[in-house]
Amino acid sequence: MATSSSSYEIEQLQKGCYYEWMGLQAKHIANLKEALMSQQSYENDHKLVGVIVNDFQKYAEKRRELSHRSCSSYFAPSWNSSLENGLLWMGGCRPSSFIRVIYALCGSQIETQISQYLHKIDGNEKVDGLMSELTATQLAKINELHIKVIEKEDKISKKSASMQEDVADMPIAVTAYAKDLVEAGVVVEDALDKHEEGMAVLMEEADKLRVETLRKIVEVVTPVQAAEFLLAGKRLHVSLHEWGRVREERRFGCARADAVAGGAGAGTSNKTTC
Incomplete structure (x- = not known):
């Protein structure tokens, strides 16, 4: 595949x-915040959600090409904090985590409603959020999707485990055992290139599942619920990046944290992107 200079x-x-x-x-x-606060029309919410999902698709296509x-860089990105890298699955987040965000939103909003009821707050007072209004049909479809997504994740994870075991196979293990100072020859380089090509295929499968899961979720929920879900997911990623940066700054000083946040200024007003 790429040489060391071109890899950089x-x-x-x-x-x-x-x-x-x-x-x-x-x-x-x-x-998304503007749309939810201004209560734009159903059609406008639908368009915004469509744009965001399509942008995610385009990003996945760029990742596939690169x-x-x-x-290898995608499995432990230098632009992430250690916290973020520890949460990665196939170079990104688990598609099933998208659905867990819905469950979390739904549960928290129901708790708020119960709390308001117990404290006898005016029933006309609006509770922010619409995930608590998911119908039984919507919940059944989301649960069915959750089960299918987990099954697909498991299949990809098994392929990854098999590839990791192959690293200890011929010719890599024999070469490593035979030499005190390991210098990868042509045979080993070819084996490692093949391994990295396999990793790229797995990441492409995972990205397809991520995009597919996102599209199916927004098909099940209403456009306003989709906007609320997308906003929650993006805020979660933003927060994880910032939390990871702050933790590394606290542990290792500014050098490592600055390296993680080095490119965050592109298009953002602070270092809170993930």
């Missing part, structure tokens, strides 16, 4: 692609 150049392209996407995320968050040139 590709990693910089990957990092640039990431921060470009994060700049777009900041714009999405602002648009990953097939060099993939």
Whole structure:
């Protein structure tokens, strides 16, 4: 695949692609907040949700192109904090976590409603959020989707485990055992290239599942509920990036944290992008 110099150049392209996407995320968050606060029409909410899902699809396509040139960086990105990298699954978040966000929103809003009822707050007072209004049919579809997504995640995870075991196979293990100072020859380089190509294929499968899951969720919920869900998910990612940056700054000083947040200025007003 790529040489060491070209691998560095590709990693910089990957990092640039990431921060470009994060700049777009900041714009999405602002648009979603405005839409939910101003209670725009059903049609406008539907258009905004469609734009955001399509942007995610385009981002996945860019990742696929760059990953097939060099993939390893996506599995432990230098632009992420250690906290974020520890939460990665196949170079990103688990698609099933999208659905867990819906469950969390629904549960928290129901708790708020119960609390208001117990404290006898005026029943006309509006509770922010619409996920608590999911119908039984919607919940059944989301639960069915959740089960299917987990099954697909497990299949991809098993493929990844098999690939990791293959690293201890011929010819890599024999070469490593035979030499005190390991210098990868042509055979080993070919084996490692094949492994990285396989990783790229797995990440592409995972990205397809992420996009597919997102599209199916927004088909089940209303446009306003979809906007609320998307806003919650984006805020979660933003928060995780900022929490990770702050934790590393606290532990290791500014150097590592600045490296993580180095490109966050592209399209964002602070270092809170993920």
